[in-house]
Amino acid sequence: MKGPLLLVLTVLLNTQFGGCVLSSCTYPPSKWCSSLDSAIQCGVLKQCLESNFTRSHEASDKVEVGLYYESLCPGCRNFLVFSLFPTWLMLGDIMSVTLVPYGNAQEKTVAGKYVYECQHGEPECLGNLIESCLLNMTDLAFPIIFCMESSTDVINNGQSCTKLYQPDLSWDTVMKCVKGDQGNQLMHQNALMTQALNPPHEYVPWVTINGEHTDDLQEKAMNSLVSLVCSLYKGTKPAACGGSKRHFKSYCHNE
Numbered sequence: 546m547k548g549p550l551l552l553v554l555t556v557l558l559n560t561q562f563g564g565c566v567l568s569s570c571t572y573p574p575s576k577w578c579s580s581l582d583s584a585i586q587c588g589v590l591k592q593c594l595e596s597n598f599t600r601s602h603e604a605s606d607k608v609e610v611g612l613y614y615e616s617l618c619p620g621c622r623n624f625l626v627f628s629l630f631p632t633w634l635m636l637g638d639i640m641s642v643t644l645v646p647y648g649n650a651q652e653k654t655v656a657g658k659y660v661y662e663c664q665h666g667e668p669e670c671l672g673n674l675i676e677s678c679l680l681n682m683t684d685l686a687f688p689i690i691f692c693m694e695s696s697t698d699v700i701n702n703g704q705s706c707t708k709l710y711q712p713d714l715s716w717d718t719v720m721k722c723v724k725g726d727q728g729n730q731l732m733h734q735n736a737l738m739t740q741a742l743n744p745p746h747e748y749v750p751w752v753t754i755n756g757e758h759t760d761d762l763q764e765k766a767m768n769s770l771v772s773l774v775c776s777l778y779k780g781t782k783p784a785a786c787g788g789s790k791r792h793f794k795s796y797c798h799n800e
């Protein structure tokens with residue numbers, strides 16, 4: 546997104562900016578580079594660009610969307626496949642996604658090992674484990690998990706989905722994690738994260754936004770995750786939020 550944004554800004558600088566009379570600057574200096582509007586209104590667009598205007602797109606400002614889910618829960622699969630993943634494709638530079646496969650599973654300790662019971666049985670525990678290992682092993686876990694969750698057979702497609710998105714990650718390596726202590730520890734981390742939810746989750750898919758869950762956020766996330774993320778993002782909204790045209794129209798407003 547940075548490329549196109551910069552291109553648009555450069556074009557603006559070269560064409561429109563010169564002829565405009567600046568309206569008075571209503572932002573304090575600390576906010577001058579906080580948005581396109583403020584930078585232009587205060588006549589510092591060029592300076593903001595040079596001092597990393599696009600900082601607003603950096604990780605710390607991203608809207609964090611957490612999904613607490615189960616690998617075989619139909620509602621979870623629907624949300625992940627038809628909402629969360631497409632939204633992330635569109636808005637990946639202003640949102641981050643944390644996936645926690647565990648949900649309503651139960652943890653016990655038997656002989657120093659964690660043992661799990663999953664809502665949709667053993668296969669779901671296996672699916673959760675595979676996805677946890679992928680999340681720990683590759684930056685491409687989300688596309689791979691999307692591929693799995695959108696398949697008819699979530700678990701049996703793990704291998705082909707991994708091969709599709711990351712051919713250099715061998716399935717043996719993933720399964721070594723799944724069957725070993727590593728996977729067991731990773732699932733325990735998921736159990737801890739899920740148990741630490743406040744308020745505690747009542748169902749899955751359970752969504753958190755910047756670590757927070759409310760009925761209102763959950764409902765908005767389910768209805769339109771794109772609108773929710775766009776509305777919560779404090780930096781310059783990307784074109785995918787649909788706000789860029791409005792910005793550009795108002796540039797020379799006072800002339």
Ligand SMILES: *[C@@H]1O[C@H](CO)[C@@H](O)[C@H](O)[C@H]1NC(C)=O
Binds near residue numbers: 595596597
């Ligand atoms: C802008 O960011 C780049 C990469 O993060 C960095 O190398 C550069 O020094 C920054 N420039 C300013 C003016 O902060």
Ligand SMILES: *[C@@H]1O[C@H](CO)[C@@H](O)[C@H](O)[C@H]1NC(C)=O
Binds near residue numbers: 681682727730
């Ligand atoms: C993978 O899991 C180990 C603990 O089992 C942890 O130390 C490491 O930071 C994790 N890596 C990633 C990328 O999540």
